[in-house]
Amino acid sequence: MALEEYKRKRDFTKTPEPEGKVAAKQEERFFCVQKHLASHLHYDFRLEHNGVLLSWAVPKGPSLDPKTKRLAMKVEDHPVAYGEFEGVIPEGYGAGIVMLWDRGTWTPEVDDVDAALKKGDLKFTLNGYKLKGSWVLVRTGGRYAGARGGGDRSWLLIKHRDEWAGDVDIVEFAPLSVKSKGDFEDILAEDTPAVWQSNRPAKGGDAGAMLATIIERAAALKSARSTKDAKDTKDTKAAKETKVTNSTKKAVGRVAASKAVKRATQSPRKPQRKK
Numbered sequence: 001m002a003l004e005e006y007k008r009k010r011d012f013t014k015t016p017e018p019e020g021k022v023a024a025k026q027e028e029r030f031f032c033v034q035k036h037l038a039s040h041l042h043y044d045f046r047l048e049h050n051g052v053l054l055s056w057a058v059p060k061g062p063s064l065d066p067k068t069k070r071l072a073m074k075v076e077d078h079p080v081a082y083g084e085f086e087g088v089i090p091e092g093y094g095a096g097i098v099m100l101w102d103r104g105t106w107t108p109e110v111d112d113v114d115a116a117l118k119k120g121d122l123k124f125t126l127n128g129y130k131l132k133g134s135w136v137l138v139r140t141g142g143r144y145a146g147a148r149g150g151g152d153r154s155w156l157l158i159k160h161r162d163e164w165a166g167d168v169d170i171v172e173f174a175p176l177s178v179k180s181k182g183d184f185e186d187i188l189a190e191d192t193p194a195v196w197q198s199n200r201p202a203k204g205g206d207a208g209a210m211l212a213t214i215i216e217r218a219a220a221l222k223s224a225r226s227t228k229d230a231k232d233t234k235d236t237k238a239a240k241e242t243k244v245t246n247s248t249k250k251a252v253g254r255v256a257a258s259k260a261v262k263r264a265t266q267s268p269r270k271p272q273r274k275k
């Protein structure tokens with residue numbers, strides 16, 4: 001398994017995502033879940049195998065309840081280095097914000113992972129911050145044909161009954177990053193206004209409205225931080241405040257003028273429901 005599809009979909013002169021090399025085989029297997037606010041909010045579930053990250057997009061995120069089977073669409077393999085990525089994808093494929101929602105190690109509960117994948121039934125144990133214990137990914141054989149990609153790309157992510165199962169809604173209970181401890185707006189606020197400006201985010205719908213709100217909150221956070229920084233340094237206070245005010249004004253202006261904000265304020269849309 002190489003990374004042809006991953007590379008084909010991206011222009012590495014324009015995206016901050018890693019270009020990606022196929023990593024050497026190693027004993028310790030990495031896993032992560034990246035919460036991805038793109039055209040739709042989803043959770044990218046990734047398991048390291050054969051030097052790449054096998055990847056599934058899980059629209060509703062993982063559930064700790066064994067009765068709740070979560071649709072997981074198989075997507076292209078990603079480079080192992082991508083697993084630590086958190087930040088803004090300004091444009092192109094997957095444009096939006098990526099949060100490292102969980103990470104840790106995984107252990108197959110089968111001898112032959114390739115055979116299990118081929119069969120469409122992979123049992124494994126997770127040891128992350130949020131996700132632990134025994135899980136299974138089962139291919140549905142196209143029973144969810146209406147879903148994006150359809151066909152044999154549809155899998156289900158299911159928690160096995162064990163001490164780590166439960167009815168806590170983990171995506172609601174633990175929504176923040178395991179890397180920065182922050183939310184989407186904190187990740188966005190760390191980036192320069194230039195990144196916001198070139199950001200071509202969601203195409204409307206729930207995620208579009210959510211992103212617009214996040215951009216506003218990020219601008220407010222950034223503004224509050226800048227003001228605090230300026231107050232902390234008394235000797236350059238006046239100079240800094242002038243600079244901060246100007247740059248913040250510019251940033252907020254750009255954000256307010258962004259298509260996402262206009263879309264959200266001018267034409268509120270009905271929530272899009274997954275079928």
Ligand code: MN
Pocket residue numbers: 036038042044057094
């Ligand atoms: Mn994604």
